[in-house]
Amino acid sequence: MNATSEISRTPSPSDALPHDPAPALTLAEPFIFEAMGTVVSVRAVGGVPAAARPHLRDAFETLEDRFSLYRPASEASQVANRTLTLRQASDEYRRVYDLAIDWRAATSGAFTPHRPDGAVDLSGIVKALGIQAAAAVLDAHGVHDYVLNAGGDVVVSGAQPDGRPWVVGIVDPDDRTRLLSQYSAPVPVSDAGGEPTSAPTRRAVATSGVAERGDHVWHLGSDDTFCQVTVVADDIVTADVLATAVLAGGPGTLAEATTGWPGLEVLACAPDGRRWATPAFRA
Amino acid sequence: MSTKAKLASAAASVGVLFLGWQAGTAHGQTALTPTTPTTTTTTSGASGTSGGSSSGTSSSGTSSSGTSSSNSSTSGGTSASTSASGTYTGTTETHRYGSVTVTVTLSNGTITNLNADVVSDGEHRSESINAEAVPMLESEIKSANSAGVSTVSGATYTTTAYLESLQSALDQAK
Numbered sequence: 001m002n003a004t005s006e007i008s009r010t011p012s013p014s015d016a017l018p019h020d021p022a023p024a025l026t027l028a029e030p031f032i033f034e035a036m037g038t039v040v041s042v043r044a045v046g047g048v049p050a051a052a053r054p055h056l057r058d059a060f061e062t063l064e065d066r067f068s069l070y071r072p073a074s075e076a077s078q079v080a081n082r083t084l085t086l087r088q089a090s091d092e093y094r095r096v097y098d099l100a101i102d103w104r105a106a107t108s109g110a111f112t113p114h115r116p117d118g119a120v121d122l123s124g125i126v127k128a129l130g131i132q133a134a135a136a137v138l139d140a141h142g143v144h145d146y147v148l149n150a151g152g153d154v155v156v157s158g159a160q161p162d163g164r165p166w167v168v169g170i171v172d173p174d175d176r177t178r179l180l181s182q183y184s185a186p187v188p189v190s191d192a193g194g195e196p197t198s199a200p201t202r203r204a205v206a207t208s209g210v211a212e213r214g215d216h217v218w219h220l221g222s223d224d225t226f227c228q229v230t231v232v233a234d235d236i237v238t239a240d241v242l243a244t245a246v247l248a249g250g251p252g253t254l255a256e257a258t259t260g261w262p263g264l265e266v267l268a269c270a271p272d273g274r275r276w277a278t279p280a281f282r283a
Numbered sequence: 284m285s286t287k288a289k290l291a292s293a294a295a296s297v298g299v300l301f302l303g304w305q306a307g308t309a310h311g312q313t314a315l316t317p318t319t320p321t322t323t324t325t326t327s328g329a330s331g332t333s334g335g336s337s338s339g340t341s342s343s344g345t346s347s348s349g350t351s352s353s354n355s356s357t358s359g360g361t362s363a364s365t366s367a368s369g370t371y372t373g374t375t376e377t378h379r380y381g382s383v384t385v386t387v388t389l390s391n392g393t394i395t396n397l398n399a400d401v402v403s404d405g406e407h408r409s410e411s412i413n414a415e416a417v418p419m420l421e422s423e424i425k426s427a428n429s430a431g432v433s434t435v436s437g438a439t440y441t442t443t444a445y446l447e448s449l450q451s452a453l454d455q456a457k
Contacts, residue, residue, distance in 0.1 A: 171437030179427035209438025
């Protein structure tokens with residue numbers, strides 16, 4: 001699989017969203033590329049500048065070079081198979097490892113960088129770091145109104161061309177062709193003339209589920225209450241880590257997350273149809 | 284969870300939240316008293332549990348869920364099936380840098396809003412705090428309006444699964 005090839009685009013009627021064959025988007029075409037085994041889609045007001053595109057790819061590629069367990073020569077692979085000790089690892093590797101360990105402590109172990117066999121696997125946090133780096137690339141190129149989606153994890157910034165908020169649909173865990181709910185991101189404050197008077201608002205939405213990439217979530221506490229957890233936070237690392245932690249840790253971790261991180265929005269789903277929701281996801 | 288436990292849990296979360304703002308003071312407690320006593324929930328019970336809960340949270344660092352569940356079992360014997368509705372305002376707690384007043388809105392025993400009025404260094408602000416994710420039926424969840432959706436969040440799809448994803452459909456929309 002070529003990690004940098006663009007996805008062929010073959011629209012078909014079945015691709016349309018339910019209830020609406022033609023979503024009303026007046027944006028430039030998205031910039032789409034493969035990274036970290038999934039697909040990244042960037043949609044920006046005014047389009048993604050050509051000069052930013054190689055840097056967006058690099059934001060993911062640089063991390064993947066070092067942290068991919070699918071690349072036998074990567075530093076992460078060498079640590080995982082114990083040909084390299086943590087002490088010998090690069091500063092960059094240890095910085096990410098330390099971040100993962102900090103999150104393990106903050107989530108009482110619900111999030112962990114260790115696989116059940118004891119090997120270190122930082123992929124749970126590396127993808128979020130890639131998204132964060134890509135968002136920084138857009139910032140550096142003066143792009144403030146955009147939606148960045150990497151394999152279902154999302155960062156939204158600013159607002160749509162007409163000033164409406166970005167809306168993030170949440171997939172129904174029981175039927176992936178449908179949306180269960182949605183989250184409307186806050187829009188920047190504007191004056192009477194519509195000119196923004198505040199910095200672009202930014203929110204991150206991450207969803208973790210048990211149905212895909214089965215090894216991605218490890219049920220450490222053997223809690224299997226939730227089959228899908230969506231977390232909205234100010235940054236994608238927090239959203240992604242806590243979505244994974246709540247999925248693995250169940251209702252106890254959910255309560256700790258909403259208590260410990262003010263401003264968090266959560267939508268958690270149980271296989272039997274029960275839902276847990278903070279105000280943003282309530283009807 | 285009983286109403287009192289919910290109040291205690293809310294107060295515990297507020298205790299954690301304002302701990303940073305109250306650096307330098309000995310305690311981060313917020314006592315809750317109902318301003319609109321529309322139910323049988325007792326004032327002393329609510330303030331008592333919340334005080335103990337938040338001090339326990341701030342001093343020992345134990346999780347609020349653990350603390351509130353123990354309160355839940357304690358209060359269960361006295362008022363097990365209270366379904367409170369109304370707005371409850373805590374006493375205004377002053378500290379070195381200003382004051383904090385917390386208001387909790389309950390609907391049938393469910394926290395629907397938690398608001399903090401904060402005065403700090405002369406500045407006043409009011410913040411809504413999402414205390415907790417509460418269990419509900421799917422019909423009580425905000426539904427999606429596909430026409431207005433900009434992007435789709437779901438459990439990570441692989442490159443091959445992407446073409447069948449809703450995100451792919453959106454990406455192909457002109």
